[in-house]
Amino acid sequence: MTDLSPPEQRPVAGIVLRVSAATIFAFMAAMVKIGSDHGLHPIEMIFWRFAFALPPLLLWIALRPGGLQVVKTKRPLAHLWRALIGFVAMGFGYWAITLLPLAEATAISFAAPIFATLLSAIxxxxxxxxxxxxxxxxxxxxxxxxxxxxxxxxxLDGLVVALVSAFGVACVIITIRQISRTERAITTVFWFTLISAVGTGFVVPFFAAGHDWTGWAIMIAIAILGGAAQLLLTASLRVAPVVVVAPFDYTQLLWAVALGWLIWSDVPSAATWTGAAIIIASGLYTLYRERRRSRPQRPVIV
Known part of the structure; x- marks a missing residue:
C-alpha cells in the first residue's frame, strides 16, 4: 500500500492522533513565546525548528516501506512554492505569538479555513x-x-501579523490540495522541511546570536514538538477523513488558554471567548456542509 492508495478508515485512531497533534502544537507555540521572552528571534527559531527536525525525519522515512524512494517527486517547483508560502505563514505565525497573548494568537489562526474557502472559490x-x-x-x-x-x-501590529499568518496558512491548504493529487503526504513534509531548512540557513546569520543552554534547549524543544505534531497531523489524515478529525483542531485553543494563564497569567477577555466561539462555529458548520456535499445521494425509489 502507498500513501496514495485508499487507507483503512479508523476514526477513533484519527481523532486521538489529531487531538495529540493539537496539544503538541499548543505546547510548541508556548515554547516559541518563551523563546521570544528569552531573546530568541523568530527567524532563528524557525531555522533550528527545521534543522533539528530534518535528521529524525530522514531516519523515520528510511525505516518506512520503500525507504527514501518515497521522497522522489516529479513536481519540484510545486514543493518549492509550498515551502515558500509555508515559511512565510510560519514566520508570521511565530511573530504573532511574540506580539499577542497565546490564546488570542491561536484563536485568530483558526481563521485560516475561512480564507481557504475564499481562495478555493477563486x-x-x-x-x-x-x-x-x-x-x-x-x-x-x-x-x-x-x-x-x-x-x-x-x-494592532500583532493583530495584522496574525491575520497575515492565517491567510498564509490558507494558501498552504489550497496548495496542498493541489499537490496531494499526485504526491504522497510524507513526500510533501520532507521537501517542506528540507527546502525551509536550506532557505532559512541563508538568512539566519543576520539574526543569530550567542545563546546559553536554556536558549538551545528551547529551540531543540520547538523542533521536536513541531516535527512530532506535523507527523501526527499527517497520520490522522491517513486513517480518518478530514471532516471527522478537523473539528478537534480547536482543542488547541483550550491548551493555549491554559498555558497562557499558567505561564504569563493571561486571562482571555469576554470578546476573545465570544469571537473564538463564533470562528469555531463557522469552521464546524463549513465542515458539516463539506460532509453533506461529499455524501453520495441516495437513489429515489418510485
Whole structure:
C-alpha cells in the first residue's frame, strides 16, 4: 500500500492522533513565546525548528516501506512554492505569538479555513453555496469581535501579523490540495522541511546570536514538538477523513488558554471567548456542509 492508495478508515485512531497533534502544537507555540521572552528571534527559531527536525525525519522515512524512494517527486517547483508560502505563514505565525497573548494568537489562526474557502472559490473554481458563504461571513465577524477595532484592546501590529499568518496558512491548504493529487503526504513534509531548512540557513546569520543552554534547549524543544505534531497531523489524515478529525483542531485553543494563564497569567477577555466561539462555529458548520456535499445521494425509489 502507498500513501496514495485508499487507507483503512479508523476514526477513533484519527481523532486521538489529531487531538495529540493539537496539544503538541499548543505546547510548541508556548515554547516559541518563551523563546521570544528569552531573546530568541523568530527567524532563528524557525531555522533550528527545521534543522533539528530534518535528521529524525530522514531516519523515520528510511525505516518506512520503500525507504527514501518515497521522497522522489516529479513536481519540484510545486514543493518549492509550498515551502515558500509555508515559511512565510510560519514566520508570521511565530511573530504573532511574540506580539499577542497565546490564546488570542491561536484563536485568530483558526481563521485560516475561512480564507481557504475564499481562495478555493477563486483559484480552484470550487462552487461555494450560500451556506458556506454565510459561514465565511460569520467567521470574519468572529475575527472582528476578537480584534475589537473600536478600541483596539490588543496591539494592532500583532493583530495584522496574525491575520497575515492565517491567510498564509490558507494558501498552504489550497496548495496542498493541489499537490496531494499526485504526491504522497510524507513526500510533501520532507521537501517542506528540507527546502525551509536550506532557505532559512541563508538568512539566519543576520539574526543569530550567542545563546546559553536554556536558549538551545528551547529551540531543540520547538523542533521536536513541531516535527512530532506535523507527523501526527499527517497520520490522522491517513486513517480518518478530514471532516471527522478537523473539528478537534480547536482543542488547541483550550491548551493555549491554559498555558497562557499558567505561564504569563493571561486571562482571555469576554470578546476573545465570544469571537473564538463564533470562528469555531463557522469552521464546524463549513465542515458539516463539506460532509453533506461529499455524501453520495441516495437513489429515489418510485
Amino acid at each position: 483559484f480552484l473554481l470550487e462552487t461555494v453555496g450560500w451556506h458556506r458563504w454565510s459561514a465565511v461571513a460569520m467567521g470574519f465577524v468572529g475575527v472582528l469581535v476578537i480584534m475589537q477595532p473600536q478600541n483596539l484592546a490588543l496591539p
